[in-house]
Amino acid sequence: MSDITKDIIPVVIGIDIGGTNTKFGFVDKEGNCLEEGSMPTKAEQEIKQFLPRLYQSIDDLLKTISIPVEIRGIGIGVPNGNYYTGTVEDAANINWGKMVPLAYLVQEHYKLPTVLTNDANAAAIGEMLFGVAQGMKDFIIITLGTGLGSGLVANGQLIYGHDGFAGELGHLIVDPNGRFHGNSNQGVLEAYVSATGIKRTAFEMMAKMIEPSPLRDVSFNQLDASMITDAALKGDAIAIACFEYTGRLLGMKLADAVAHLSPEAIVLFGGLTKAGKYLLEPTKKYMEAYLFPIYRNKVKLLISGLEGKNAAVLGASALIWSELEKKKEITVQ
Amino acid sequence: MSDITKDIIPVVIGIDIGGTNTKFGFVDKEGNCLEEGSMPTKAEQEIKQFLPRLYQSIDDLLKTISIPVEIRGIGIGVPNGNYYTGTVEDAANINWGKMVPLAYLVQEHYKLPTVLTNDANAAAIGEMLFGVAQGMKDFIIITLGTGLGSGLVANGQLIYGHDGFAGELGHLIVDPNGRFHGNSNQGVLEAYVSATGIKRTAFEMMAKMIEPSPLRDVSFNQLDASMITDAALKGDAIAIACFEYTGRLLGMKLADAVAHLSPEAIVLFGGLTKAGKYLLEPTKKYMEAYLFPIYRNKVKLLISGLEGKNAAVLGASALIWSELEKKKEITVQ
Numbered sequence A, B: 001m002s003d004i005t006k007d008i009i010p011v012v013i014g015i016d017i018g019g020t021n022t023k024f025g026f027v028d029k030e031g032n033c034l035e036e037g038s039m040p041t042k043a044e045q046e047i048k049q050f051l052p053r054l055y056q057s058i059d060d061l062l063k064t065i066s067i068p069v070e071i072r073g074i075g076i077g078v079p080n081g082n083y084y085t086g087t088v089e090d091a092a093n094i095n096w097g098k099m100v101p102l103a104y105l106v107q108e109h110y111k112l113p114t115v116l117t118n119d120a121n122a123a124a125i126g127e128m129l130f131g132v133a134q135g136m137k138d139f140i141i142i143t144l145g146t147g148l149g150s151g152l153v154a155n156g157q158l159i160y161g162h163d164g165f166a167g168e169l170g171h172l173i174v175d176p177n178g179r180f181h182g183n184s185n186q187g188v189l190e191a192y193v194s195a196t197g198i199k200r201t202a203f204e205m206m207a208k209m210i211e212p213s214p215l216r217d218v219s220f221n222q223l224d225a226s227m228i229t230d231a232a233l234k235g236d237a238i239a240i241a242c243f244e245y246t247g248r249l250l251g252m253k254l255a256d257a258v259a260h261l262s263p264e265a266i267v268l269f270g271g272l273t274k275a276g277k278y279l280l281e282p283t284k285k286y287m288e289a290y291l292f293p294i295y296r297n298k299v300k301l302l303i304s305g306l307e308g309k310n311a312a313v314l315g316a317s318a319l320i321w322s323e324l325e326k327k328k329e330i331t332v333q
Helices: A047-063 A102-110 A119-130 A195-208 A225-233 A237-261 A271-275 A277-290 A311-332 B047-063 B102-110 B119-130 B195-208 B225-233 B237-261 B271-275 B277-290 B311-332
Strands: A009-017 A021-028 A033-040 A069-077 A114-117 A139-144 A148-154 A265-269 A300-303 B009-017 B021-028 B033-040 B069-077 B114-117 B139-144 B148-154 B265-269 B300-303
Touching: A009 A033, A009 A047, A009 A311, A021 A047, A021 A311, A033 A047, A033 A311, A047 A102, A069 A102, A069 A119, A069 A311, A102 A114, A114 A119, A114 A311, A119 A139, A119 A148, A119 A265, A119 A311, A139 A237, A139 A271, A148 A237, A195 A225, A195 A237, A195 A271, A225 A237, A225 A271, A225 A277, A237 A265, A237 A277, A237 B237, A265 A271, A265 A277, A271 A277, A277 A300, B009 B033, B009 B047, B009 B311, B021 B047, B021 B311, B033 B047, B033 B311, B047 B102, B069 B102, B069 B119, B069 B311, B102 B114, B114 B119, B114 B311, B119 B139, B119 B148, B119 B265, B119 B311, B139 B237, B139 B271, B148 B237, B195 B225, B195 B237, B195 B271, B225 B237, B225 B271, B225 B277, B237 B265, B237 B277, B265 B271, B265 B277, B271 B277, B277 B300
Parallel strands: A009 A069, A069 A114, A139 A265, A265 A300, B009 B069, B069 B114, B139 B265, B265 B300
Antiparallel strands: A009 A021, A021 A033, A139 A148, B009 B021, B021 B033, B139 B148
16 A cells, blocks of 8 residues: 555554653654653543543644644553553553553544553664664663563564563562562562662662762652762762662673573663663673673663653554554565 | 375484484474484584584484485584574584584585574474474473573574574573582572582582481482482482472572563473472472562463473474475465
């Protein structure tokens, strides 16, 4: 199928649903976001109240686009989104209950192909189509936000696993007797390596070390990861020790991930990467030290190519673009 | 291409090269091994001496087959075999040097399609075509021999990784300050979970525990894993504690593997599985305990379906059969 006139631009709608905000945009095949918007998720609302607000916001945004577009499909990134079933299962921090057939509902409304997956998987496809992983067939993305998410790509395909929930590296076991962590096991990776994890590390370091630091004037409830990043960038010894510790644990578990998948690259994404070398150098150093020798000096450690752009919306758009591409292949054959 | 007469049976040659013995057989598409043989690898020999002996042995075996066969291709399982390049790189315990283009050499000799991979990957394909993983698209095989090997399958494809060396779960880090281990890092999984690993565990348990045991009459150099298995099956407390410890560490790292791949099943293969429930029960118990809750009670823990048969030869045969199948698909389209 070719476009009737060259002036109509084919686009998809990319939607990223988070616990706080829902972002969306119209994205063309080259990853240009023609127009984007956002609305509060209101996580306490049921899906019946959320969806009409979403449709209205998207329709309003569409009206602001002055050039003619043809919408081809819809991609959604959402916590606990299951690619296979199109459902959202017990999404953390969103009050939608045990099982919502979100892809079906959106597809019925817009009468357009709709797919969904979790936010980290969407980010992986975003990097593959529009970011630093273009042309790669084997790579891993690690998203460092409130928690630690991941998307794994092997043989050019996202690994969804048997049930659609593969790639939860935030829940790898670092220390079975380690930190407690909400709805997961004791001592899992994201209790250490994430915005909330490094804050807990800062309190350990303040207890252990004797150096003065502006962090010592901040309470646990007031401290956030960006303060630790800022302090590290100013040379603060406690903050730098926090990143060293974070990088050691991340590096150790990335070495394990390499022993599984032997990727071409590992892409880091999210707020903690703003610490630059203070995160990257220890991560690289310890990953290399813990790698089985045949893997050493082969795996690139990269910062996301979508950082600063609306990466989550681009990821969700990439998901549906790659799905439409697959269908085209099947039609052509 | 169809067979000229129905009486000619299409077969492949499956070859499994180990540090001690090299096994080979003629295997049909249903996984029946028509005839099999073996010869000493003589690991101290160079490849130039090994190959003529191998060709001679295979040719001799072919003469013993009384029914007409047509050989379609050759599959090889070999330590450090690289699927992508067809080379063997620094094979542990075999004196072939840094890089041998084994697939090319064998293909040139027989003028038949030839592919190779490492023994655990071949075992994975064997389980998928002929064993307990038939019909599965996402599973992991763990081979418990002198070391711990693994083959990972996702989306119905073996994961070779960027360099062909993915799936080395024996080299996951259990304890960075743990047991020393030859050419790998300190505290890697196979230093604990393998025939040699459980022997080391037995000596720790004899030091720690006070129960009498026939194992206390055996020196380190004389003890082997089968003695520990036999003792466990007779109810020996020390031996049972060894399997409990082995199962705990294996279960913990399998939980990590599930967080990567979310497989339908994990298949265990090799000598240690003869301990039956003494290995399986603690492995299952600890895997479930360390799993992120969304994965619990979903992953089957199975014993290989090829155990007792010549699994390695079947695996190498399955590798080339699946390769010939791929070529057929391309030709058909």
